[in-house]
Amino acid sequence: MIRLPASLILAVVMLLGLVAGSPAHAAPPDDAESEDPGLHLLREAAIASRTRGYAGTQYVTTWGRSGSFSSVTEVRNIPGQGLTVHAQPSGVTTKVDPGTPAGSMAAPSETMLEVLARNYRVVVAGVGQACGRPASLVHVLRADGTLAARYWLDRAAGLALRRELFDGRGQIVHVGAFVDLSLDPARKIAGGALAAGGLDLGETPRLLAQGWRFPAALPGRLELFAAHAATTGYLYLGYSDGLSVVSVFVEPGVLDEDRLRGWHAQRRDGHTIWMRNSAEQETIWASGGHVYTVFADAPADTVDAAVAALPHEPVPSLWSRLGRGAHRLLSWVNPFG
Missing domain, CATH: 3.40.1000 (Protein Transport Mog1p; Chain A)
Known part of the structure; x- marks a missing residue:
């Protein structure tokens, strides 16, 4: 029977529970001007998540055939060093490096944006509130116009505060969100936006x-x-x-x-x-x-x-x-x- 290290399992949980579809470094000006506004907002959210320090509590809930199941984590992001994740109630702590191929809800990667753009249309859908903070709403639509996902992006800091996934019948099947969030003072990172992991197919x-x-x-x-x-x-x-x-x-x-x-x-x-x-x-x-x-x-x-x-x-x-x-x-x- 396969036995995965506890830290690896937690990293998988973070990746699966909170992964989103946008990159972590800025597009060239021409690309930024031509891409969909919703996609651009997700790109900016990814940049913010890698250049802004923050700490908070996140939860993930998945709805399946047997009901709903949830997990809770305490997270701390330090720009340039990555995301530290402390799982509850297990107490296991792990580090998610900023160069991972998929990223997280708050720090999605270039690869995820590229795949997202091929499969979906991303549109700005207004304003709302999440985690007690004003947010921009972004909807991800399938080719037939049905809703596949929606995001709440912090209007002040740009971070992804909440993400919901929907199945083809319009039923919500997955939620990842901040319950509380505190931000470090904004500061510039040497070298500009941090690079994110791309396709990890070198082998x-x-x-x-x-x-x-x-x-x-x-x-x-x-x-x-x-x-x-x-x-x-x-x-x-x-x-x-x-x-x-x-x-x-x-x-x-x-x-x-x-x-x-x-x-x-x-x-x-x-x-x-x-x-x-x-x-x-x-x-x-x-x-x-x-x-x-x-x-x-x-x-x-x-x-x-x-x-x-x-x-x-x-x-x-x-x-x-x-x-x-x-x-x-x-x-x-x-x-x-």
Whole structure:
């Protein structure tokens, strides 16, 4: 059974629960003038989140088939150093580096904006209030005009205060928001806006050269933005549509079902998968001599489609070769560090 470090799991929770779809460095003037105003506001929010110190309490709530599930974190951002996250009630503290490939609700990355712009239209929708602060409203719309997400961006500091995700039926499925927020005095950062992580696919050519194949996309317009072999014995693959992230961990071995306390089994298309009710929608199963673990913040039907598209084979397959290759090429430690 795959065992992920507690700090890594917390980083995944932060990534999945709070990831948003905008970049962390400014566009060239021509691009800034031509892009949608809503997209530009998200870009500015990302810049503000990396150049402004702040501290506060955030919560994440996910609605699934079995009800709602929530998590709470205390966060502290220091420009140039990154975000420190203290989870409640576990007490686990971790550091989210400013160069992560996906970022967070308050500090989304360039990659997320690029993917978001390909999949959605971003519009300014008026003004409102969140966390007791005046905010600009930004809506993210699907091609058919339905609402996929909405953001509350602080009008004074520019930070993302709240984000809501909606499924195709218009039902809210995920919320990430500040409960309280305090800001450090504004100050300039040497070198201007801080760079954000882009596509984190540097190992992909080496993986492909070794004969491994993995999809560049999953159902629901989820595009591959990160692929790494980790020194602790697993492979990490990150997929996103610009709003949600589906993180896939692959580890050689067999699944010890006796240790899956708190998980429940489901039969899907003749295969058994295990699920745990949580804000990050955890799923785990065995296939072809490997264990697959998925964390996701997407709507339930998107998660189901992504899981179904991943391997569910009783014998070693092409994906199993990928897992064995990852075991040989262990060179990378933390997919979010």
